Structures are given as C-alpha cells and as structure tokens.
Amino acid sequence: MIKKVLIANRGEIAIRIIRACHELGLRTAAVFSDVDSNAFHVRMTDQAIGIGPSSSSESYLRGDRIIEAAKKSGADAIHPGYGFLAENAGFARMVMDAGLVWIGPPPEAIELMGDKLAARRSVQKLNVPVVPGFQKEIDDVNRVRDEIDKIGYPILIKAAAGGGGKGMRIVKSPDELESAVKAASSEAKSAFADGRVYIEKYIPSPRHIEIQILSDSHGNCISLGERECSIQRRHQKLIEEAPSPLADETMREKMGKAAVDAARSCGYVNAGTVEFLADNDRNFYFLEMNTRLQVEHPVTELVTGIDLVKEQIRIAEGAELSLRQNDIQIRGHAIECRVCAEDPSNSFMPSTGQIRSYREPSGPGVRVDSGVIEGSRVPIYYDPLIAKLCTWGGTRLEAIERMKRALSEYCICGVSTTLGFHETVMDHPAFRRGDLSTHFIEEHFGGSSIPAEDDDDIVEAAAVAACIFDFLDSKRLATVAMGAAGSRWKTVGRSEALKRGSGK
Numbered sequence: 137m138i139k140k141v142l143i144a145n146r147g148e149i150a151i152r153i154i155r156a157c158h159e160l161g162l163r164t165a166a167v168f169s170d171v172d173s174n175a176f177h178v179r180m181t182d183q184a185i186g187i188g189p190s191s192s193s194e195s196y197l198r199g200d201r202i203i204e205a206a207k208k209s210g211a212d213a214i215h216p217g218y219g220f221l222a223e224n225a226g227f228a229r230m231v232m233d234a235g236l237v238w239i240g241p242p243p244e245a246i247e248l249m250g251d252k253l254a255a256r257r258s259v260q261k262l263n264v265p266v267v268p269g270f271q272k273e274i275d276d277v278n279r280v281r282d283e284i285d286k287i288g289y290p291i292l293i294k295a296a297a298g299g300g301g302k303g304m305r306i307v308k309s310p311d312e313l314e315s316a317v318k319a320a321s322s323e324a325k326s327a328f329a330d331g332r333v334y335i336e337k338y339i340p341s342p343r344h345i346e347i348q349i350l351s352d353s354h355g356n357c358i359s360l361g362e363r364e365c366s367i368q369r370r371h372q373k374l375i376e377e378a379p380s381p382l383a384d385e386t387m388r389e390k391m392g393k394a395a396v397d398a399a400r401s402c403g404y405v406n407a408g409t410v411e412f413l414a415d416n417d418r419n420f421y422f423l424e425m426n427t428r429l430q431v432e433h434p435v436t437e438l439v440t441g442i443d444l445v446k447e448q449i450r451i452a453e454g455a456e457l458s459l460r461q462n463d464i465q466i467r468g469h470a471i472e473c474r475v476c477a478e479d480p481s482n483s484f485m486p487s488t489g490q491i492r493s494y495r496e497p498s499g500p501g502v503r504v505d506s507g508v509i510e511g512s513r514v515p516i517y518y519d520p521l522i523a524k525l526c527t528w529g530g531t532r533l534e535a536i537e538r539m540k541r542a543l544s545e546y547c548i549c550g551v552s553t554t555l556g557f558h559e560t561v562m563d564h565p566a567f568r569r570g571d572l573s574t575h576f577i578e579e580h581f582g583g584s585s586i587p588a589e590d591d592d593d594i595v596e597a598a599a600v601a602a603c604i605f606d607f608l609d610s611k612r613l614a615t616v617a618m619g620a621a622g623s624r625w626k627t628v629g630r631s632e633a634l635k636r637g638s639g640k
C-alpha cells in the first residue's frame with residue numbers, strides 16, 4: 137500500500153494531487169526549483185525537496201534528481217501530474233526500476249500513444265474511426281500525390297511525434313505540398329528529434345470532444361463521459377465543459393465505446409483521455425490519446441462526482457475499479473476557465489511578476505484549483521496557467537451564469553490575466569448557444585475585439601490600494617478610475633468587492 141507520494145510537478149496540479157493524498161490519509165513530498173522555494177505547493181505539502189535551478193530542464197525535467205528526492209523523502213510512489221515528465225516513458229521506467237510505484241500508465245502504452253502514427257494503427261485494429269489519412273510517414277512527396285488527391289484538399293501535415301500543435305501545416309493546394317512537408321518535418325525534427333510527418337484530411341471547423349477513461353490492471357475499463365474543449369487558441373485549450381453541448385446519449389455511448397476500445401488497444405491502465413474531432417453531424421474521429429491526467433479533469437469530476445486523482449492512486453496500488461459502467465451518471469453541467477497570467481489584448485503574451493493582491497470567488501457551485509496566493513511570484517520559466525476556475529450548474533445556462541458571477545468576484549492584482557477575456561466569452565451569443573468550433577476565437581475575437589486588461593499604473597495602484605487600505609471610500613476610487621476604459625472599472629470594482637469581502 138502507498139503511504140507517501142512524491143509529486144513531480146508544481147503549481148495548481150501539485151496542489152490538486154496533495155489534496156487527494158491528504159484526503160486518502162497519505163503523506164506527500166513535493167519538489168521545487170530555486171525560483172519556487174516559497175511557492176504555494178511547497179507550503180501545502182508535508183515535505184519539500186529542492187531539485188535545482190529554475191529552468192525546467194535543470195529541475196522539473198530532471199528525472200534522476202526527482203527519483204533521488206523520492207528516495208530521500210521515503211516516498212513509495214510518484215505522481216507526475218501533467219506536462220513535464222508525465223508522458224515520458226523513460227521516466228516511468230526509471231521510477232519502477234527504482235522500486236517505486238508509478239501513478240500512471242504502463243510505459244509501453246505511453247510510447248505507443250505518443251507516436252501518432254502508431255496510435256492510429258493501434259486504434260484502427262479495434263475499428264475506432266480515425267481522421268481519413270495516411271497510416272505511414274511520407275518519405276517521398278511526389279509518390280503520394282495521387283493518394284492525397286483521393287483524400288482531397290485541404291489536408292493537414294502532422295508530426296508523428298507531435299505535441300502542442302508543433303510540426304502541423306495546413307495545405308490547401310498541391311503546389312504548396314512539397315515546401316509544407318519540408319517545413320513541417322524540419323520543425324518536428326528540431327522540436328522532437330523526430331522528423332516523421334504524415335497526412336490527415338483537414339476537417340474544417342471541427343469540435344474537440346474528448347472522453348475520460350479509467351482502466352484498472354484487472355482488465356476493467358470504463359468511460360466517464362465527454363468534455364468539449366473547442367475553445368482553443370493556437371491549439372491550446374482555454375475553456376472546457378462537460379457534457380458537450382453537441383453530444384446526445386447515442387453519440388456519448390458510441391464515443392465512450394470507441395475510447396474504451398482505444399485504451400484496450402494499447403493495454404492501458406490508469407486514467408487517460410481519448411481525444412476526438414467531431415463535426416456538427418455528430419461524426420467523430422480519433423485524434424490522439426493523452427496518457428495522463430488532463431488539465432481539464434475537474435469538469436468531469438464535477439458532473440460525475442468521482443475524484444479522478446484518488447482513482448489513479450487506487451489503480452496504481454493494484455485495486456480493482458469500484459465502479460462499473462452503469463454506475464456512471466452525468467449530473468448537471470460544469471465549465472472550466474483556465475486563468476492564465478497572460479495579456480489577451482497583447483496576443484496572450486505571458487505576464488510575469490508578483491501577485492500583489494488575490495481573492496478567489498466562492499459560493500454555490502464554484503471550485504477553484506489554484507497554484508497561487510497573495511504574494512506569489514509568477515515566474516517566466518513555466519506554463520502561465522495559475523488557476524482553474526470551475527462552476528457547476530443544474531443546466532448549462534446556470535453554469536455559465538455562475539461562471540460570470542465567479543469571474544466578477546475573482547480579484548488578481550499585479551499580473552495581467554485572462555479573467556476579462558473569459559467574461560467576454562461567457563456573454564458571447566455563439567458560446568451561449570453552444571455553437572462551438574476550434575476556430576471560435578479567430579472567428580469571433582479577431583484580435584482587436586479582445587478586451588484590454590487593466591494595465592494602467594494609476595488604476596492598478598488604486599486597485600491595490602483598495603485591497604490594502606479599506607478606509608479608502610469607493611467614490612474616491614471611482615474618481616481615480618474616471619476616464620479610464622470600461623475594463624479598468626472592473627479592476628476597481630474587483631478591489632471594491634475585495635474590500636467589502638474583508639467584512640469591514
């Protein structure tokens with residue numbers, strides 16, 4: 137039985153895992169880089185061990201140092217979270233070779249699903265629908281032109297080892313083909329040290345819908361419904377929800393079965409996610425399998441009532457799933473907004489610095505998974521995700537209205553964030569109708585219509601002052617902000633909410 141878990145991660149996901157461990161009565165050890173020595177996850181854990189300089193290649197990506205830390209701490213298991221080493225089969229093997237429990241899937245499954253071509257071949261054996269396209273990498277463009285004509289343009293060139301949208305190129309006509317293949321291949325080679333590329337049909341305006349699965353080491357595998365993650369920017373998800381506004385019972389059942397088959401095809405064990413592209417006629421195609429816990433797992437937890445991290449730990453201990461497919465019921469609707477330290481009005485550029493004041497929303501149906509508190513520093517070295525704000529409602533509309541309410545209560549001063557951007561999306565008629573696609577942001581927010589965050593020094597200073605000095609009266613604050621753009625009112629409004637919240 138696992139008694140102590142080392143968490144090979146940082147930020148909100150490290151805290152999420154620490155919480156699950158504590159609820160299970162397990163002790164935790166965290167690791168931290170130099171810049172994170174005072175981070176929130178370090179304060180939340182039972183024990184913390186420094187693993188090196190701030191750059192992730194010198195710390196959170198150093199499997200050897202992490203295993204050394206696990207041994208030093210007396211941990212008997214390692215949870216990788218997501219990102220960093222979570223999908224590194226070599227690290228999974230190192231963990232097991234060191235006699236520790238790996239809270240994740242078998243390394244062979246990570247390897248197979250990490251290769252998009254191998255994954256396509258594997259799931260097709262069990263008749264899971266894949267996007268029409270090639271089963272092999274392209275070695276000579278001119279020899280495959282006829283085959284591509286049959287698929288029909290536009291097509292998408294993808295890297296077999298791809299991730300994060302790297303090595304992808306849309307090709308609209310045959311004359312662009314050769315140069316696009318070369319460019320995609322060299323990008324893939326430098327990003328993944330693997331230049332293999334292949335071709336898929338480009339699905340115009342697809343929806344991204346994924347299925348959460350849980351699989352134990354006794355051959356049981358169940359699906360926990362879908363999440364729709366179509367609101368993306370440069371292939372990065374910004375808003376996720378469960379269930380999908382598109383899916384009906386029939387689609388859910390078919391996708392669930394396809395996801396379970398995909399998992400079985402690679403001998404999967406633990407929590408995983410099978411991603412699909414879907415069109416508005418409810419056709420769906422396998423995209424890839426993510427062999428780890430997803431950022432957006434909380435929306436599934438909210439609508440199923442299942443704690444996925446606890447399930448991961450039980451599965452890693454060798455327990456049989458306590459749930460059967462018939463036990464899974466979807467109740468209500470949940471939405472997640474990724475709160476990133478980024479400036480949406482400036483191409484979502486990372487915004488670093490110190491969080492000078494911070495207040496989270498709460499109340500009915502609100503869940504905040506955050507990696508920061510007041511005074512936290514947002515360093516340049518890592519992912520800009522600082523918190524995930526989730527709301528649950530009996531209906532989609534209630535979840536949306538709750539999200540708007542929660543966003544308006546959220547106060548973060550000191551760095552730019554995506555809070556204002558999310559408020560705008562929640563009000564957008566197409567979003568409210570559930571009329572979503574992966575092109576939603578480009579289609580509806582062509583640059584200039586993305587609201588500016590509050591970056592005016594004076595207004596920010598007023599907002600911070602309001603957080604600190606509760607004797608400032610609201611009228612004076614409003615005067616300071618007079619003449620400022622609409623969104624600046626919001627900062628002051630939030631600081632007033634904070635002031636009111638102080639109970640004085």
Ligand code: ADP
Nearest residue numbers: 267298299300301302336337338339344371574
């Ligand atoms: P990565 O692993 O690099 O993130 P994915 O295969 O998961 O790549 O695709 C990322 C995103 O790219 C998808 O969510 C979708 O928006 C888009 N995409 C991928 N394949 C296609 C396709 N065949 N047609 C249209 N869009 C696609």
